[in-house]
Amino acid sequence: MNDDINNAMLLQQVREELLKRGIDLRTEHRYRVIVSYRAMVCVIFRDEYNMKLGAIGDEIHKHHATIINSYKKGSDLLQMKYRDTEKIYQDVKSIVSYCEVMLGISSDIIATVAEEIFGFAQTRIAEEGLSKRSLSILMVRLMKKINNRIA
Helix, strand or coil, X not given: CHHHHHHHHHHHHHHHHHHHXXXXXXXXXXXXXXXXXXXXXXXXXXXXXXXXXHHHHHHHCCCHHHHHHHHHHXXXXXXXXXXXXXXXXXXXXXXXXXXXXXXXXXXXHHHHHHHHHHHHHHHHHHHHCCCHHHHHHHHHHHHHHHHHHHC
């Protein structure tokens, strides 16, 4: 669960950084550059961070089927070694690295705090008799609220 929270925070930071650069992953527009960036984000977060496709979709406000399609197309394009795709992939990788540094909190501190929050939320969910999916949704929303108050 800690990795899920860390990955969600990192993806949110990457999305915000891309937005500053004029790339809105949440937009409905199908401009090639936006579709390519979205696909590369999906590939990186799925392959390197083992993030669930549904969680990626939740952060960029896309249905998981759209994320599956983006992931497949992105993987295919990378295998074909198109120069533009490689450039976008490297750009997203550098933004992800930058965001990891910008989060600036040691992974030990994040893990400890996240574990405490998770334990509390799990207890409350058990008391209310809600599902694991409810716990997951609660945790993502809670981390977003925490992040918004810190920023």
